[in-house]
Amino acid sequence: MTSRPVIPLRTASGKPSPEVLASLDRQWRWRYLMLAPHRLGFFLAMVVLVVSGGWWALVQVARSSGGWGLYYAVSPTLVHSAVMAFGFIPLFFSGFLFTAGPKWLGVEPLPVEAIRAPLVAQAVGWLLWLAGAHLWVGVALVGLAVATAGLVWMTAQFWGRVRRSQAEDQLHARTIAWACTLGCISLVGLWLGLAVGTHALARAWVFTGLWGFVVVVYVTVAHRMIPFFTSSAMPMVQAWRPFWVLWLMLAAAVLQVLAVWLDWLGLPASAAGPAWGLVHGTLQLVIGGVLVWLACVWGLVQSLKNRLLAMLHIGFLWLGLAFLLGGLSRWLAWGYGMGTLGLGALHALTMGCLASLMLAMVTRVSCGHSGRALVADHTAWTLFWLLQVATVLRIAAEVPGVFGIAWVWVLPVAAFLWAATMGVWGVRLGRWYGCLRADGRPG
Numbered sequence: 001m002t003s004r005p006v007i008p009l010r011t012a013s014g015k016p017s018p019e020v021l022a023s024l025d026r027q028w029r030w031r032y033l034m035l036a037p038h039r040l041g042f043f044l045a046m047v048v049l050v051v052s053g054g055w056w057a058l059v060q061v062a063r064s065s066g067g068w069g070l071y072y073a074v075s076p077t078l079v080h081s082a083v084m085a086f087g088f089i090p091l092f093f094s095g096f097l098f099t100a101g102p103k104w105l106g107v108e109p110l111p112v113e114a115i116r117a118p119l120v121a122q123a124v125g126w127l128l129w130l131a132g133a134h135l136w137v138g139v140a141l142v143g144l145a146v147a148t149a150g151l152v153w154m155t156a157q158f159w160g161r162v163r164r165s166q167a168e169d170q171l172h173a174r175t176i177a178w179a180c181t182l183g184c185i186s187l188v189g190l191w192l193g194l195a196v197g198t199h200a201l202a203r204a205w206v207f208t209g210l211w212g213f214v215v216v217v218y219v220t221v222a223h224r225m226i227p228f229f230t231s232s233a234m235p236m237v238q239a240w241r242p243f244w245v246l247w248l249m250l251a252a253a254v255l256q257v258l259a260v261w262l263d264w265l266g267l268p269a270s271a272a273g274p275a276w277g278l279v280h281g282t283l284q285l286v287i288g289g290v291l292v293w294l295a296c297v298w299g300l301v302q303s304l305k306n307r308l309l310a311m312l313h314i315g316f317l318w319l320g321l322a323f324l325l326g327g328l329s330r331w332l333a334w335g336y337g338m339g340t341l342g343l344g345a346l347h348a349l350t351m352g353c354l355a356s357l358m359l360a361m362v363t364r365v366s367c368g369h370s371g372r373a374l375v376a377d378h379t380a381w382t383l384f385w386l387l388q389v390a391t392v393l394r395i396a397a398e399v400p401g402v403f404g405i406a407w408v409w410v411l412p413v414a415a416f417l418w419a420a421t422m423g424v425w426g427v428r429l430g431r432w433y434g435c436l437r438a439d440g441r442p443g
Helices: 018-022 030-034 037-065 076-087 089-097 101-105 112-132 137-164 171-195 199-233 243-264 273-297 307-336 341-368 378-396 404-433
Strands: none
Touching (some): 030 037, 030 112, 037 089, 037 341, 076 089, 076 112, 076 137, 076 171, 076 199, 089 112, 089 137, 089 171, 089 199, 089 341, 101 137, 112 137, 171 243, 199 243, 199 341, 243 273, 273 307, 307 341, 341 404, 378 404
């Protein structure tokens, strides 16, 4: 009797052998989403992202065509702003918090089973939120309550990792944990505002969460990771990240939260309104200038040689541009009564900065944790630039007279580009999360 040949499991370098790689299951399976925290969190985020993007494009077409209408139980603008700030972004955060977070803190990571319920709750809650926008406000409130419970649960789990840490440097992790706490408070405030029918209050809580939760997490991660990624890929660029830079960015976010509540209190309409507008606008211009300078210091020009790195740096550059546009809007409102650039500044932040950094960071993590090369291939690079086009269109739509008679279709085109870009990106990476790693390694 002849014995069967022994297939080596590993090569001399420790990597799986070609025979093992060839025998891997290449099918997409639900159970593979449970192999690592980022798989489940990113997949659920993609579901909410793609659905909400398609929904908003449909709303914009309905608004612009005028040929058919949609019934709204909740203001579509409020629904849109809430799901864009709280819907998919915290789910993307979960992938980082429970994958990189334990490494920062020097603690054991949680098993995927422990975070499954809060992540699924958030995804289901936000899908109910979108459905309730057209069905009944009660459905929207139930969905929001479920999503809030999921975020509170997720935040408590991350705080548990922080409390167990003995690491000397916990600043970034603790800053993120406190930001998540404010995000939970903001969602409760949004629920209460909607429940009592106070749209302005609900809107104030959305923007509190955007600046105090989402932006704070973004700039904290950017301060820790962008200089590190740049110096790793570009040895000639030194990793420079003094803590005063982080404090400046956090102070800028606090300034915007303060502005949200002063606006809600009606300060712009009071006698002190013009003075506050000038002070706020000037501070935004100064902050924006410093952030653009920081983007250059961190290696913006050098990063253009590396697509994946360039995506990160261009996304961060948009943060400075958003502040510059916000400051310009305040000054134009004072001098000419033109405050329309405010929405342009908001979308420079959300589409330009937050979405670009999201696309870059999630692509990088997904490539690395799926056994693929850490590069932005032609598809990722094209999607990134389509996102930039959509951002510029959305900002330009706020400038009167730019598009003439075609102005009514600018917003639907920008929304369609957003939905198409995120749809292709979501379907592509969504397949990766349900398949085994291409290199045969666990995770």
